[in-house]
Amino acid sequence: MPIHQTIEGSFQLIGGNFSNAGDASIELKQKLTELGFNADIVRKAAIVTFEAEMNVIIYAAAGWLRYYITPEQLKIIVEDMGPGIEDIDLAMQDGYSTAPEWVREMGWGAGMGLPNMKKNSDVFKIDSVVGEGTTVEMIMYIQ
Ligand SMILES: Nc1ncnc2c1ncn2[C@@H]1O[C@H](COP(=O)(O)OP(=O)(O)O)[C@@H](O)[C@H]1O
Ligand SMILES: [Mg+2]
Incomplete structure (x- = not known):
């Protein structure tokens, strides 16, 4: 892998701004593909990044998604200012969602975002x- 230093990128995410939803995951996917990462890591990274950015856009006021690529790992940190999550164990359950009706009508709110982020990363x-916000950190090891 021709990476000798950390390659990083960041995206600002604004709550309710569905028009740029997916931009972070698309850019990261392109970057990983260019760098020659295997299709499995590219696919997993795109899934977790997309789910994380959607959660900020749906539930929070604003946030940042940052990624760091090194020869050993890909790290994605998504930090938001928002309502926070009262019961994380409950939020992590398959199918649990508090997405409002208008979000469900757009096809979101299946309650699988957090479980899929966990499933597709090595460290979650x-x-x-x-009342303050939520931070999700995910690491994928590069073998
Ligand atoms: N960044 C966040 N801020 C506040 N609540 C969140 C955030 N991310 C997830 N949640 C809560 O956790 C629940 C489950 O999230 P997720 O598994 O992504 O499913 P979904 O987004 O489809 O509801 C959400 O419905 C919401 O209640
Ligand atoms: Mg979600």
């Missing part, structure tokens, strides 16, 4: 403070 950490 979520930290949330009610």
Whole structure:
């Protein structure tokens, strides 16, 4: 892998701004493909990045998605200012969603975002403070 330093990128995410939803995952996917990462990592990275950016857009006021690519790992950190999550264990359950009706009508709110982020990353950490915001950190090891 021809990476000798950390390659990083960041995206600002604005709550309710569905028009640029997916931009971070598309850019990261392109970058990983250019760098020659295998299709499995590219696919997983695109899934987790997309789900994380959607959650900020749906639930939070604003946030940042940052990624760091090194020869050993891909790290994605998504931090938002928002309502936070009261019960993380509940939020992590398959199918649990508080998405409002208008979001469901757009096809979101299946309650699989957080479970899929966990399933598709090697390390998954979520930290949330009610009334302040949520931070999700995901690492994928590159073999
Ligand atoms: N960034 C966030 N800020 C506040 N609540 C969140 C955030 N991300 C997820 N949640 C809560 O966790 C629930 C489950 O999230 P997720 O698994 O992505 O499913 P979905 O987005 O389809 O509801 C959401 O419905 C919401 O209640
Ligand atoms: Mg979601």
